[in-house]
Amino acid sequence: MPLLSDPIFGQTMITLMAAIVLVLQITLVAQKSLVSSIYVFALQSFLLAAIAGTIAWFTGAGHIYMAAVLTFLLKSLLLPAILIRLVEQIRIEHEMKPLLNVPVSVVISGMLTLLAYVVAEPLQQQMSFGSPSSLGHNTLPVAVALFLIGFFLIANRRKALSQVLALLSLENGLFLAAISLTYGMPLIVELGVFFDVLVAVLVLTILVGRIREAFDSMDVTRLSRLRG
Amino acid sequence: MTATVLHAVLQGLLLLLLSPLLSGLIRTAKARLQTRRGPSPLQPYRDLGKLLRKGMVIPETASPVFAAAPFVVFSTTLLAGLLAPTVFAAAPLSQFGGVLALVYLLGLGRFFLALAALDTGSAFGGMGSSREMTIAALAEPALMLAVFTVALTAGSTDPSRMAQAAIGQSWRFLAPSQMLAFTALFVVLLAETGRIPVDNPATHLELTMIHEAMILEYSGPWLALIEWSASIKQMVLLTLLANLFIPFTLASAPGVPAILSAAALYLLKLLLLAAAVVLVETTNAKMRLFRVPELLSVAFVLGALALISTFLFGGR
Numbered sequence: 001m002p003l004l005s006d007p008i009f010g011q012t013m014i015t016l017m018a019a020i021v022l023v024l025q026i027t028l029v030a031q032k033s034l035v036s037s038i039y040v041f042a043l044q045s046f047l048l049a050a051i052a053g054t055i056a057w058f059t060g061a062g063h064i065y066m067a068a069v070l071t072f073l074l075k076s077l078l079l080p081a082i083l084i085r086l087v088e089q090i091r092i093e094h095e096m097k098p099l100l101n102v103p104v105s106v107v108i109s110g111m112l113t114l115l116a117y118v119v120a121e122p123l124q125q126q127m128s129f130g131s132p133s134s135l136g137h138n139t140l141p142v143a144v145a146l147f148l149i150g151f152f153l154i155a156n157r158r159k160a161l162s163q164v165l166a167l168l169s170l171e172n173g174l175f176l177a178a179i180s181l182t183y184g185m186p187l188i189v190e191l192g193v194f195f196d197v198l199v200a201v202l203v204l205t206i207l208v209g210r211i212r213e214a215f216d217s218m219d220v221t222r223l224s225r226l227r228g
Numbered sequence: 229m230t231a232t233v234l235h236a237v238l239q240g241l242l243l244l245l246l247s248p249l250l251s252g253l254i255r256t257a258k259a260r261l262q263t264r265r266g267p268s269p270l271q272p273y274r275d276l277g278k279l280l281r282k283g284m285v286i287p288e289t290a291s292p293v294f295a296a297a298p299f300v301v302f303s304t305t306l307l308a309g310l311l312a313p314t315v316f317a318a319a320p321l322s323q324f325g326g327v328l329a330l331v332y333l334l335g336l337g338r339f340f341l342a343l344a345a346l347d348t349g350s351a352f353g354g355m356g357s358s359r360e361m362t363i364a365a366l367a368e369p370a371l372m373l374a375v376f377t378v379a380l381t382a383g384s385t386d387p388s389r390m391a392q393a394a395i396g397q398s399w400r401f402l403a404p405s406q407m408l409a410f411t412a413l414f415v416v417l418l419a420e421t422g423r424i425p426v427d428n429p430a431t432h433l434e435l436t437m438i439h440e441a442m443i444l445e446y447s448g449p450w451l452a453l454i455e456w457s458a459s460i461k462q463m464v465l466l467t468l469l470a471n472l473f474i475p476f477t478l479a480s481a482p483g484v485p486a487i488l489s490a491a492a493l494y495l496l497k498l499l500l501l502a503a504a505v506v507l508v509e510t511t512n513a514k515m516r517l518f519r520v521p522e523l524l525s526v527a528f529v530l531g532a533l534a535l536i537s538t539f540l541f542g543g544r
Binding site: 012015016018019020022023026027030102103106107109110113114117 | 403404407408411521522525526528529530532533536537539
C-alpha cells in the first residue's frame with residue numbers, strides 16, 4: 001500500500017504531531033520569554049493545521065481543508081505577527097513572572113495531562129478503533145490536556161499579554177477536540193470561531209495597551225486595586 | 229561460553245579504545261563550529277598517555293577512599309558499558325543484570341567520586357560533590373521514567389530484549405512515547421556527562437564548575453582513570469540512547485558482513501548523536517546553576533508524559 005494512502009501511516013503522523021503539540025503546550029508553561037512563547041504558539045498552531053490537513057487528506061472532507069488553511073493563516077501567521085508587533089510597540093520587559101515557579105508549574109501540567117487522560121479515556125473507549133473513520137480520535141486526551149493546561153496558564157500568569165497567549169492556546173485545545181471528535185464543525189461555525197478569536201485578540205491588544213498606559217505595567221493584579 | 233567471554237573482551241576493548249576518540253571528536257567539532265581550529269581528535273589519547281606517565285600528588289588529608297575512588301569509578305563504568313548492547317543485540321553480560329543494574333552501576337561510580345571529592349576537605353571538592361548530587365537526584369527520576377517507557381513497550385528491563393523487541397516494529401521510533409522518552413533521555417545525557425547547558429567541560433576556572441571541581445585534587449594516573457571513565461560513561465549513555473530507540477541496525481545473525489555493517493552503523497549512530505550534542509553545546513549558553521532544576525524538571529515531565537502516552541495512544 002502506498003505510504004500516502006495508508007491509514008496506519010496517517011494515524012502515526014497524527015499521533016506524533018498531537019504529542020508534539022502537547023509538548024509545546026508544556027514548553028509554553030516553562031517558557032519565560034514572551035517573544036519565544038509567541039513563536040511556540042505559532043508552531044503549535046501550525047502543527048494543529050497540519051493535523052487538520054492530514055485528517056482532511058485521509059477522509060477527503062473539503063471543509064476540513066478550509067479549517068486547516070484558515071488555522072494556518074490566522075493562528076500561525078496573523079495572530080503571532082500582531083502579538084509580536086504589540087510586544088515591540090510597548091517595549092515590555094521580556095521576563096514574565098508566573099505565580100508559581102517553573103518546576104512546580106511544569107509538574108502541575110504533567111498532572112493535568114494525567115487528569116485529561118483519565119477524563120477522556122471512557123469517551124475514547126466508546127469509539128471504534130482501526131477503521132479510517134476513527135482517524136485522530138485518540139488525540140482527544142491531548143485536546144483535553146491542552147484545555148486544562150491553558151486554564152492553568154491563564155491562572156498562573158500575571159501579565160495581560162501572556163494571558164492572551166494562554167487563552168489562544170486554550171482555543172487550540174478546543175479546535176483539536178472538535179477536529180478529532182467530529183471532524184470539525186460546519187464551516188460557518190468554524191468561520192465564526194475564527195473571527196471571534198481574531199476580534200478577541202484585537203480587542204485584547206487594545207485593552208493591553210490601555211492597561212499599560214494607565215498603570216505603567218501589564219500586571220493585571222494591579223487592576224483590583226481601587227487607587228493606583 | 230568462550231563466545232561470551234570473547235564478546236565481553238571485545239566490547240570492553242571497543243569502549244576503552246574508542247571512547248577517548250569520541251570525546252576528542254566532539255571537542256574538535258565544537259571548535260570547528262566556533263571557527264576555531266581546535267585540538268586534533270586524538271588529543272584525549274595524548275592527554276591520557278601523558279597523565280599515565282606522570283607522578284602523583286596526594287593531599288595529606290586524603291583517606292583510603294581517595295585512593296579507591298578512581299578504581300571504583302573506572303570499573304563500575306566499564307561494567308555498566310558491558311551491560312549495554314553495542315554492535316550485537318545481545319549485551320555480553322546481560323545475564324548479570326538489566327538496564328537497572330546499568331543505571332545504578334553508574335550511580336555507584338558517581339557516589340564514590342562525590343565521596344572522594346569530600347574526602348580531601350577542599351572547599352571546591354565539597355561544592356562540586358554537593359552540586360553533582362543535586363543534579364543527579366534530579367536527573368535520575370527523568371532517566372528512570374524514560375527507561376521504563378521503553379521497558380514497558382518491550383515488556384522487559386533487559387536492554388538486549390528491549391532492543392530485540394523493537395527490531396521488527398516499523399514506525400516505532402515515531403511513536404510519541406518513544407520520541408518523548410528519547411528527548412528526556414537526551415536532556416539527562418547532557419546533565420550526566422556535564423555538557424554545556426548544565427556544566428562546562430572545558431573550564432577549570434569558573435566557580436560554576438561541577439565535575440571539574442570534584443576531581444580538582446586528582447593528578448597523574450588516577451586523574452587519567454577518572455577522565456577515561458568520564459569518556460566511557462559518555463559513550464555508554466550515547467550507546468544506550470542509540471540502541472534503545474533506533475535498534476534496527478543491531479546485528480542478530482552471525483556472519484562477518486552482517487557484523488561489520490552493524491558495527492559501521494553503530495558508529496554512525498554514535499557520531500550523529502554526538503553531532504547533536506555538539507550543536508546543543510554550541511547554540512546554548514551555560515545555564516545558571518539555579519536554573520538547572522528547571523531544565524531537569526522539564527526532562528522529568530517529558531519522561532512522565534512518555535510513560536502516560538504509552539497508555540494515552542495505546543502504545544503506538
